[in-house]
Amino acid sequence: MRIATWNVNSITARLPRLLAWLEATGTDVVCIQETKTTAEQFPADELRELGYESAVHATGRWNGVALVSRVGLEDVVKGLPGDPGYDGVQEPRAISATCGPVRLWSVYVPNGREVGHAHYAYKLQWFEALKAAVAGDAGGSRPFAVLGDYNVAPTDDDVWDPALFVDSTHVTPAERAALADLRGAGLTDIVPRPLKYDHPFTYWDYRQLGFPKNRGMRIDLVYGNEPFAEAVTDSYVDREERKGKGASDHAPVVVDLDV
Numbered sequence: 001m002r003i004a005t006w007n008v009n010s011i012t013a014r015l016p017r018l019l020a021w022l023e024a025t026g027t028d029v030v031c032i033q034e035t036k037t038t039a040e041q042f043p044a045d046e047l048r049e050l051g052y053e054s055a056v057h058a059t060g061r062w063n064g065v066a067l068v069s070r071v072g073l074e075d076v077v078k079g080l081p082g083d084p085g086y087d088g089v090q091e092p093r094a095i096s097a098t099c100g101p102v103r104l105w106s107v108y109v110p111n112g113r114e115v116g117h118a119h120y121a122y123k124l125q126w127f128e129a130l131k132a133a134v135a136g137d138a139g140g141s142r143p144f145a146v147l148g149d150y151n152v153a154p155t156d157d158d159v160w161d162p163a164l165f166v167d168s169t170h171v172t173p174a175e176r177a178a179l180a181d182l183r184g185a186g187l188t189d190i191v192p193r194p195l196k197y198d199h200p201f202t203y204w205d206y207r208q209l210g211f212p213k214n215r216g217m218r219i220d221l222v223y224g225n226e227p228f229a230e231a232v233t234d235s236y237v238d239r240e241e242r243k244g245k246g247a248s249d250h251a252p253v254v255v256d257l258d259v
Helices: 011-025 044-048 118-138 173-184 226-231
Strands: 002-007 029-033 053-057 065-069 074-078 094-099 102-108 144-149 220-224 232-237 253-257
Touching: 002 011, 002 102, 002 144, 002 220, 011 029, 011 044, 029 102, 029 144, 044 053, 053 074, 053 094, 065 094, 065 102, 102 118, 118 144, 118 173, 144 226, 220 253, 226 232
Parallel strands: 002 029, 102 144
Antiparallel strands: 002 253, 029 065, 053 065, 074 094, 094 102, 144 220, 232 253
């Protein structure tokens, strides 16, 4: 079984690439973030023509998450129970479903903006709600994973130049502690094989030749419970999908399972 997570940075802009990628890779389930569209505008018909069902939690603007599966979508939950919300609004940042033999969440963790900002506090509160929401499945016997754009680099090795990020979001002790707490619920960081490069970055800024110079970050993560981790046979970042015209600033992270 092949599962992936991909922040597409607009499903509308990335649709041709997504459809071609699904056909070429034979991915069974893809967790999508940053759809930047409403649920009604999500291209479910185009995906259905390839044999994929879609579960979408999106209201437009800058957020939105989805699960796209050709192995079933059951027991769909939209939103994060206990979501603290930001500025009085619960944003569409989480969706979960059972896809064949596995239970999956697609999450788009708040960015945090800058240390001390209200959005940073919201980010940490959101992590607490995520941990509470997934704790039961994380400790269960069924393969289970939380995939998505976590907007945190777990270690300094996951940032191209740690010195440039001092006192910035994505690398602060509090954010990394939130990741550690999430792992403490019974989840393991499924780290992709580096392949060509020493570090399996997943995100590169569009500006200043970030991708050609490999000035990236590993912030798109796969956190799986013990049954999920034991079933992993391969994992990698598909850097090819970050290349060329019309690419997202994130690359897909792919995990193969023997389940």
